[in-house]
Amino acid sequence: MPTSPAKPGGPLLTADGTPLKTSLERSLKLSKLRALGLIFPPLLFLLILFVIPIGSLLTRSIDDSLSNKVLPKTLAAFERWDKTSEPDESMFEAVYLDMKAADKLDLSKLGTRMNYEKSGWRSLIKITTRGLKRIDGPPYKPAMLHLNKRWGDIEFWQSLGAMKDPVTLGYYLKAVDLKYDGNKDIMKVNKHNRIYRMLWWRTFLVSMIVTIGCLILAYPVAHLLATLPLRLSNLLMICVLMPFWTSLLVRIVSWMVMLQQNGVVNDSLVSLGVLDDGNRLPMMYNFTGTVIVMTQILLPFMILPIYSVMKTIPPSYMKAAQNLGATPARAFIRVYMPQTIPGIGAGCLLVFIVAIGYYITPELVGGKDGRLIGNLIAHHMQNSLNWGLASAMGTILLVAILTLYWVYDKLVGVDNMKMG
């Protein structure tokens, strides 16, 4: 006996008397919650250990609060100053009081920070910090000028202008060879200090060459793999996948053995008589080395997507085209190639995305003129300790990559990404 017979014209009811709609909604909600419950732990893990760290990179790239923390009075005095006249006693007093109150560690960090705006600040701050206790009361101006005459240099005072806000775009400007002057106007840096634009350009160029090189090398191989009988193509596939699976460092070592001055390639060329023993080709520790090694390392990333697209193209299409009178070449260009464009797009984007952020390979085989933007980020992270600049460069790179990734997702879909 049904517990709640549905009234004619009334809402549909389930066995326990609740309307079907409510019941379905509840079960949908439960199912959603269950899915969210499963995804929650890994998502939280990823948010804390990946998304927040990347976020900290972004905040660090614009953070300039140190100068406000250490030199509040000085920056206030700077605001009152007309930026052109000789700094007066009140400004010196502000600097003295700020530095007197500041933490030693903060001062040394600040010196490094100020040095980015005008070189000489670091030593000036250091000298002044050391001499501070020898100043006993006002007037401060002559005492500080006595400590170091650079305090009288108006350019140092003017450079404070670039540091007065707690948030700065200065690191981003620096990353593209621009800087603030004292009035926060944007200007180009000195000609002999311009390196970043050149490096961005070189990174783009290397990624482009590697992508095109990979495409040229990958296309015939992918075609071969897609058309050979499965047993044979599986065997060749191992050749493609093996480098993919071997340690990156192992591959780099192998290339060093191959390409160095006394390496296998040069030795073979000399013994074949192609090259003179005296003019062995320099193929390692330079631009060429970076390009060759990166091409080999990234080649599987190009072969696999093109192969998987070619696999889906029925061979009958080519036959049909030829049957209709096209020459093999024409059939290939007009019928086969257009169908492989999704694979080409996916492969190119993938290779470009990976290449643009490369660090290890150029570091080891790039020498001086094969270094890319990734190497400079590492340099600022580890050696020069200019973390703001490293973060800004990282952020620019990240935005470029995420844009490409977005395009990739629109074109291919990240769900379709295949491994091996």
Add this chain to the structure above:
Amino acid sequence: MALPPYATPGQRIWHYLYLTVCTLVLFFLVSPLIVVIPLSFNSTPFLHFTPEMLTLDPNGYSTLWYKSLFGMCDAEGASLWTSCTDKWKVGAFNSFKIAIMSTVLATTLGTLAALGLSRAHLPFRRTIMGLMISPLIVPLIITASGMFFFFAKVNLVATLPGIVLAHTILGLPFVVITVTSTLVGFDNTLMKAAANLGGTPTYNFFKIQMPLTAPGVISGALFAFITSFDEIVLILFIGGPAQHTLPRQMWSGIREEISPTILAAATILVLLSIGLLTTIELLRRRNERLRGISPA
């Protein structure tokens, strides 16, 4: 892909050119790895083929560098060129330790995520999937910098948990991708049938779903393992001296003095990767067989 008998000479030339190019490209892919193997048996500290090696003279070959790799310093002649160090052994041990720990973590979390992602009614599915895969897309140098800032704040720099957690993040996308793609092919009517036959959801999960998705989980785990085992950038940025791994040792070897010991290590790693590749291929076939997709 044979040539039809009526092919014109032009087509023949084109065809053989095509085959030559393909062979050269495959050679380009594999040759550096193959060259390393004989060179690691060099009896001299040089990184090129000596005349003795080319004439296949047994005196040109030795296992000297393997002995040095395993820290066997008392081996005759070893002290001549090799510096006696157990750093390779320590490095290998650390690498295995870190890789195993992060693989377990990444596999657990990644499988959970994949199970969630393959549910029918997950909101923001695309966004979550994109987020889960993002560690694969963001360049390591950026991940490493960001993690360095964050880990420094929470005192995880130069600690074992720090590096294990960082490697887990890198391994996670691989597990998510492989397990999701296995789950997509999973026939849900099997679970319904099992429930109909009286199995509890937990029992059915372990008895039906798990054995069928296991190949995906295992190959995801292998990916995660090799990612961690091979990882160098994060080790350089957030690892300390106590996290001296095999790649770290290779890195300093390459930068300081490149000796055939590195080639010996490289050879072992090449063989290891061939072994892993075979395992994954076998798993893939098993998976296809189980799901009734017979290889043509």
